[in-house]
Ligand SMILES: Nc1nc2c(c(=O)[nH]1)N[C@H]1C(S)=C(S)[C@@H](COP(=O)(O)OP(=O)(O)OC[C@H]3O[C@@H](n4cnc5c(=O)[nH]c(N)nc54)[C@H](O)[C@@H]3O)O[C@H]1N2
Ligand SMILES: Nc1nc2c(c(=O)[nH]1)N[C@H]1C(S)=C(S)[C@@H](COP(=O)(O)OP(=O)(O)OC[C@H]3O[C@@H](n4cnc5c(=O)[nH]c(N)nc54)[C@H](O)[C@@H]3O)O[C@H]1N2
Ligand code: SF4
């Protein structure tokens with residue numbers, strides 16, 4: 001029996017966990033009371049980490065598919081198959097014909113975060129995709145345009161704010177996103193306990209809305225109109241207090257002119273008087289923070305809406321001050337991500353001419369790139385930690401496109417809806433066998449904080465770490481073959497890091513030869529050595545050894561103003577009216593008069609779920625974790641629905657069980673994503689299959705500036721349907737599943 005301490009890798013809240021083990025079996029998981037940031041908080045998912053880690057359906061060896069048959073393979077065999085598959089495509093069709101997708105967990109694993117850059121580079125293709133363009137790319141682009149730095153993402157100062165306006169986020173269930181705050185629900189309660197106010201704008205009255213003082217329904221996809229009307233009111237009533245240096249204030253005022261509260265009221269569904277009151281409350285609060293996430297990021301006008309949120313924070317004097325929104329100071333070196341000053345659209349996708357952002361192309365056009373013949377057609381895919389068939393817009397179409405590829409390799413612990421279409425699956429080890437550091441999430445914490453988790457369990461003899469898997473893929477992509485030593489990739493990355501460090505005045509490696517600096521580094525694996533270098537180059541001068549000495553994490557203090565350090569604009573000012581937004585503002589003006597579709601679809605996240613991959617854990621299934629269509633009782637009656645509905649969109653057609661819910665806005669239905677496991681090799685998931693909501697989302701709908709998918713607000717028709725025969729569940733998948741021959 002022993003106890004290990006470790007950060008939960010499952011969501012953005014970075015909770016510290018206290019894990020009890022009996023040999024290599026996890027016997028209990030609780031919150032770590034000694035973690036200064038999470039202070040013992042744990043949610044049902046974190047408490048199930050042992051069951052997730054030990055899921056008997058996780059793959060333990062590489063798998064190779066021939067026809068419909070899967071077989072277990074040795075690592076050498078698997079990498080030789082990858083080398084053959086990839087080089088075949090390179091030689092026949094060129095480098096551009098190979099694409100890579102990096103899914104959500106690559107933002108949470110060291111193997112993902114440290115090696116996606118090297119792998120992308122060694123592939124030599126611009127067909128690079130990630131969960132970024134089905135999630136937060138609008139935020140990066142808006143921060144790029146406003147602050148000149150795509151990573152200048154401010155977080156609400158949750159623990160000090162007097163007023164929080166939450167728009168299209170449900171942290172009571174998601175536990176927060178691009179805002180790392182363990183026990184987000186508790187922090188919300190604390191705002192009200194100290195006399196503050198919380199307002200939620202959402203087409204559903206969510207659990208977050210239950211924790212708020214006020215909830216306001218807003219029609220999906222119309223937040224940009226509503227926010228412009230708030231900006232308009234601030235100007236009209238002379239309520240602006242700009243405390244940072246800006247440019248474009250006059251132009252912003254002119255842009256906001258047409259968006260009066262009266263003008264936007266019909267389209268948004270929000271009464272004009274409410275809009276005026278919300279603006280006054282925001283301006284008069286001693287401190288206030290406006291926070292938004294998926295609801296507006298994956299909706300029409302995504303980038304414009306993210307920008308308007310930061311405009312509101314700026315106009316009310318809340319940008320970069322305690323109680324407002326601030327920029328975290330992470331413990332690691334901040335490496336520029338994307339060009340500085342920021343630009344996007346440096347190249348475009350081949351088929352639809354969609355713009356690049358942060359070196360990536362939009363996932364919404366990946367199927368086009370696979371299906372459309374011609375030079376540069378994608379014929380092979382490396383998919384790392386992604387379940388695209390369930391996660392991407394028009395997922396079933398993408399699934400068919402994957403079936404047509406010459407070669408596909410997945411780095412994934414499961415045989416699922418996406419990986420079953422691959423030729424080779426390379427499984428990472430159990431979470432407990434991996435070191436963990438949240439390189440990305442620790443840049444958006446609501447307190448400055450850091451924590452490293454060494455592996456709890458060793459790798460088994462012959463087992464590969466995720467970092468080694470990624471490094472070997474890099475070497476194959478670089479033409480160095482399946483047998484090359486993965487340490488070569490680590491040394492290359494370390495060399496680059498230390499080379500950069502040598503140039504930084506005052507850094508511990510200033511002026512040093514690479515070998516001299518390299519000898520100072522400490523770590524049991526490539527990613528640990530990289531982390532050590534980044535910590536030493538970071539603003540607190542920490543090291544991996546110091547983090548190891550603090551297994552519960554280190555509190556680095558409350559957030560402090562630091563806008564000047566993160567600003568990357570040429571003028572050194574915050575750009576309040578970037579010219580790049582002109583086209584979208586013009587399009588939004590036209591939206592004022594456009595008729596609204598009678599019924600639209602939105603998503604919802606579920607407390608015991610995590611996108612597409614936790615439905616195989618018995619302890620997490622049940623309760624509200626069901627794939628049902630939430631619909632207002634008035635709509636249910638009007639449409640004459642009984643137990644099931646047929647939902648039809650521009651791309652798909654599903655039969656789903658309905659759940660009447662007066663907490664959803666009339667004219668809006670909600671279906672969670674990540675379901676659709678009929679016939680899955682994941683045994684528990686296949687018993688609770690649900691349907692793939694992304695059969696209904698339209699891959700032709702993207703945010704103009706970021707290329708991000710538009711999931712929320714898809715027009716649909718809803719009609720009565722009989723329950724599917726036999727099961728009483730929704731319509732089954734048509735694709736036959738391969739059999740696992742163990
Ligand atoms: N309709 C609709 N669609 C959505 C959304 C929505 O709100 N509505 N949300 C979008 C958002 S925000 C996101 S982030 C995407 C997520 O979409 P994806 O990027 O596809 O991520 P997941 O669905 O989380 O799938 C994760 C995959 O990684 C595997 N995995 C788990 N742990 C590991 C690991 O340690 N290493 C590796 N290599 N693999 C691992 C899992 O088995 C699974 O196959 O979905 C998007 N899709
Ligand atoms: N339990 C759980 N936690 C998760 C995840 C999970 O799947 N399950 N996924 C993780 C991931 S990858 C992410 S990105 C985060 C996301 O974190 P959040 O963004 O907090 O999660 P969502 O539940 O998608 O919240 C979006 C909210 O926007 C609302 N909404 C939909 N359309 C609109 C609109 O047009 N306007 C407005 N104003 N609101 C709208 C929805 O009703 C919903 O309440 O959660 C992370 N945490
Ligand atoms: S809130 Fe997120 S990080 Fe915390 S225990 Fe739950 S899943 Fe893990």
Ligand SMILES: [Mo]
Pocket residue numbers: 104131135
């Ligand atoms: Mo996400």
